[in-house]
Amino acid sequence: MDHFSKLPLDCISEIISLTSPPDAAAFCLISKRFKSASESNALWKKFLPPDIDDLISKSPSTTIPWKKKKDLYLSLSHSPILLDRCNLSFFLERSTGKKCFMVQAAALKFIGSDSYHLPVTQYILREKTRFVKLVVLGTMYGTFDIVGKIDSQMISEETHYSSYLVFKVTSQHCPETSTLSQVRGVCRYADKESVTVAINRASRCLFHRDDNSLFYGVCFPKVRVPTARGDGWFEVEIGTFFSGGGNHGDVESHVFDISLSPGETLMVEGIEFRPENIFGGMSGLGMLFSEEK
Known part of the structure; x- marks a missing residue:
């Protein structure tokens, strides 16, 4: 019996948040339910730095808002944004979110x-x-x-x-x-x-x-x-x-x-x-x- 199918999505997301972004990517292959849980905004918000909104607000190079936290994570892992009057660039280490x-x-x-x-x-x-x-x-x-x-x-x-x-x-x-x-x-x-x-x-x-x-x-x-x-x-x-x-x-x-x-x-x-x-x-x-x- 699949006991995980009885768990609420929020509960599954909370469990996945205790792992890492690479693990979350692997969980999405288990089932559609796990895919939904592993792509939730609540989950990817925990993988992002706590001051991410403040950092983005200071960047002149970000004009398009991200609807999904996962999309924001992916973008910052691939493309740095500029800060501090373009004297500093910021990006995420993609396996940890550091x-x-x-x-x-x-x-x-x-x-x-x-x-x-x-x-x-x-x-x-x-x-x-x-x-x-x-x-x-x-x-x-x-x-x-x-x-x-x-x-x-x-x-x-x-x-x-x-x-x-x-x-x-x-x-x-x-x-x-x-x-x-x-x-x-x-x-x-x-x-x-x-x-x-x-x-x-x-x-x-x-x-x-x-x-x-x-x-x-x-x-x-x-x-x-x-x-x-x-x-x-x-x-x-x-x-x-x-x-x-x-x-x-x-x-x-x-x-x-x-x-x-x-x-x-x-x-x-x-x-x-x-x-x-x-x-x-x-x-x-x-x-x-x-x-x-």
């Missing part, structure tokens, strides 16, 4: 090697970027740092976050494969900090020669390397932090001693703050986002 933000390049600080603020005025408009402007820096600046901050009250509480520099490096000699050779990053929050060293894949193993002309290699598997994103950009992890409850001020991500080779140009889209994906590649998540296409 909040993600990117501070755009024009809102970052670019600091030269002698601690002066670089007069960054070189903005260009390009495709495949969520912002109107992005910063372009060349070798004329020598070594420099990049600093980005976000208010800790904006991010999801009790969540492990990572911050990433989103960038591209173009070169006159190797335009398709250029990336940052080595960077050092620090993420500071609530009197704690994490330090990250990132190098390109070609430098991941260091070799030296001994007196007998033999080569020895030392590999660093835990050192971060820049990775390609699905939007045509590269990213490198700056640091990690845990967002506990309460207000502990700003989260600061600092990238140190960036240097470019002659003929290279660095394009910066921004610094992104997003939670760790604890679900990975679950099948329910694939169904959640494929059924709407």
Whole structure:
């Protein structure tokens, strides 16, 4: 006997809300009754951040209201919206509903090697970027740092976050494969900090020669390397932090001693703050986002 068929829809929705968005997508395949319960507004409201209405009201890029909370969730998981006079973009980590933000390049600080603020005025408009402007820096600046901050009250509480520099490096000699050779990053929050060293894949193993002309290699598997994103950009992890409850001020991500080779140009889209994906590649998540296409 199907005992679940006797349960009210609200009760089924309440049970499903104790799981996750990928699980909710899988529940909709059980029966029509479960499908109705797993697509209810009451259920998807619980998957959305509690301050979602306030965030949307501050965005100049949202003009069409969503009738269903599930549609809102799907939209924010695929397409970021702009906030804070277009200096910030907001989207959802689609397997958890946790909040993600990117501070755009024009809102970052670019600091030269002698601690002066670089007069960054070189903005260009390009495709495949969520912002109107992005910063372009060349070798004329020598070594420099990049600093980005976000208010800790904006991010999801009790969540492990990572911050990433989103960038591209173009070169006159190797335009398709250029990336940052080595960077050092620090993420500071609530009197704690994490330090990250990132190098390109070609430098991941260091070799030296001994007196007998033999080569020895030392590999660093835990050192971060820049990775390609699905939007045509590269990213490198700056640091990690845990967002506990309460207000502990700003989260600061600092990238140190960036240097470019002659003929290279660095394009910066921004610094992104997003939670760790604890679900990975679950099948329910694939169904959640494929059924709407």
